[in-house]
Amino acid sequence: MDSYLPWVQKWLPGLSDFNPMHYVAYFILGLTVAFALGRRAGTWLGVLLNIAFCVLYGLSDEWHQSFVPKRSPDPLDLLHDGMGAAAASLLVFLIFSLVNRKKSKNYREG
Template identity: 75%
Template sequence: MKGKWRYAPALLCMIAIFISSSRSGDQLDSVLPWVQRWLPFLSDFNPMHYVAYFVLALTIAYGMGRLSATWKGCLLNVLVCVLYGLTDEWHQSFVPMRSPDPLDLLHDGMGAAAASLLVLLIWRLSDWRRSRNYTAS
């Protein structure tokens, strides 16, 4: 993929988060037992904030390409995810039996930071291995 199309996965991830956030508290409570069959340790959907924003940050890093291999790109990625998380919490204020929660935003940021740092680490290790292989030949 080239150019702006590289951000298509991030856009799809944002749409999935928006749709999930549009579910009322009752709807989520009715789905939880089904999810617990596959993930019995899950007592609520709070850990999904880490997962959703981890994936969002990975897709944004994909869109950013080589920029995600820099500290500036890493911080930009987390900033974009946290700003989207803010809009998501605001959106939830209009959904029945849902409310904005600062802890959710913290969890969003933690998931995004973990993914961004992982991407940065992988790029750096990859560059380091390539440079060692190049000089060893």
């Protein structure tokens, strides 16, 4: 999986490893939480709630791994989980912002 690392480091300098499944899983979790938040997902408070929930879930997952044989908790995994959730939260926020902008009375095409 680290074969993608040099490409990803161009966008996220300082990243020491890259496991896309952490990003994908928590991106999907972030979308799910955004769906549960409804309209609130389109606010900055909703973004923060979404990320906080996903990071807390990731923290519980890392803690759980400390009890599983041949597994160990990894703070970098938690960072990657949070980044996936943040990407989903910000995407949902952007979509809400664009949709609300087009519905605004002050919006003009072109």
